[in-house]
Amino acid sequence: MLSLTRRSLLLLGVLSGAPLLLCGCTDEDGPAEAERKKADADLPLRHRAVADTDRLLAGYDAVLAGPGAAQADRLKALRAEVAEHRAALATGLPPGSPAATTPTAAPSPAATPAAVRSVAELAAAERTTAGARLADLTAASPELAKLLAAVSASGALHAVTLGDSGPVTGPAAAPSPSPSPSPSASASATPRPAAETTALQNTLAAEHAAVYGYGVVGARQPVGPLRAEAQTCYLAHQAKRDTWQRLLHSAGATPAAAAPGYQLPFPVSDPATAKQLAAHIEVQLTGVYAALVAAGSGELRQSAAGALREAALHARQWGADQSALPGLPAPDRATSSPSPSA
The missing domain is CATH 1.20.1260.10 (Ferritin, core subunit, four-helix bundle)
Structure with missing residues (x-):
């Protein structure tokens, strides 16, 4: 060293x-139209991510209602972060659409197990869902890609907190x-x-x-x-x-x-x-x-x-206190940057 x-x-x-x-935008229709097209292209990715997150939330609810309630406080804290993920992922969905306001009924089968009944299964579901978010990075707009990466990182943190330290992989595992x-x-x-x-x-x-x-x-x-x-x-x-x-x-x-x-x-x-x-x-x-x-x-x-x-x-x-979306600014607290030396 x-x-x-x-x-x-x-x-x-x-x-x-x-x-x-x-x-940068080079769309011939102009910046406004290019932004609209980006948002439209993100819609199916957001719908898929929201659906997977709904299933994960259902897993938390199932475990909290069962014998795993011994870890209730920790599970509730993690569930609250997953709910933050859902709210962020649903941003931009058409007003009035079910995914924008309420849990969806058709989550991706690959995202989580069919039923989650234990803390161990919930940890595995967090890790699997974190991997599923990586699969959509390439097709996502820059803003959505950044959000998906943060959600995936948070899911990995949740999995480790719940006892699953396995690698986060998916259909598009991150290559070097x-x-x-x-x-x-x-x-x-x-x-x-x-x-x-x-x-x-x-x-x-x-x-x-x-x-x-x-x-x-x-x-x-x-x-x-x-x-x-x-x-x-x-x-x-x-x-x-x-x-x-x-x-x-x-x-x-x-x-x-x-x-x-x-x-x-x-x-x-x-x-x-x-x-x-x-x-x-x-x-x-x-x-x-x-x-x-x-x-x-x-x-x-x-x-x-x-x-x-x-x-x-x-x-x-190292004991850091992180937000529900690592890498993204927390909306409820300001950040300060150290200044260069003279």
């Missing part, structure tokens, strides 16, 4: 306030991008859209900061499980940083370099504040990767959704 004797300070400002990058093997291949590079390139550069800058941040976290932890976890996260963020660098090279772009100076968002002087820093890093990264989901397409969008989920799970491990 990096030593705390390094002169530069950590600037986590690059981890927050990542711009929302949406695909396949960058060019070396920067020298840039001569035959295929440029990416400007929005994707900008989002990739922002993501790379965030991972540069995360790598240094975990150097600070590990240096402040005593030998033990938390220091080992910091080392694991440090290596994981190094790998992500290297992946985004290669991907930018393969597109003929010059990857952003690590900043010469960084500033911590708060003093880190002991194991407790180091743990808070790790949680802060991961929560901010969920927003960075949500922006990459919106800006990206195809495999890049899938990979960004997977990274968003991983950041949310790591944030949970």
Whole structure:
């Protein structure tokens, strides 16, 4: 890990306030018509997601009514988050349609088991539903894709909370991008859209900061499980940083370099504040990767959704308090960003 004797300070400002990058519009009918067509294309995806969520809500109700009520408080809290998912997914559906106001009667058979009667089955249903949301990422508009990725990440968190730590997979499991093997291949590079390139550069800058941040976290932890976890996260963020660098090279772009100076968002002087820093890093990264989901397409969008989920799970491990939609701003609380050093 990096030593705390390094002169530069950590600037986590690059981890927050990542711009929302949406695909440009080139529709001949004009921006208004293009937006209408995007909304229309999203309708079947929203209907499917709402239907699956209704079935998941029914699973919670069934378990809460049964012997699993020993975990009633925790189940009710998770169910409330699933209800938030439904409300967000139903936004934009035609007024008066059943899916916009009440549970639907025809959920996707692939989303959850036919009947959920135990906490274990409910955990498996959360994980399966999280995977089902990934299947619609490619066809979704940027805004909806970002929402689907956040819902999927939240479902993965719910599954782990309920005791199921299995992988989140689905008809379109998130693959890793396949960058060019070396920067020298840039001569035959295929440029990416400007929005994707900008989002990739922002993501790379965030991972540069995360790598240094975990150097600070590990240096402040005593030998033990938390220091080992910091080392694991440090290596994981190094790998992500290297992946985004290669991907930018393969597109003929010059990857952003690590900043010469960084500033911590708060003093880190002991194991407790180091743990808070790790949680802060991961929560901010969920927003960075949500922006990459919106800006990206195809495999890049899938990979960004997977990274968003991983950041949310790591944030949970470090004790972060997250909203029902990781990576999206919570409507009931403001967020602040650290400022660059002078």
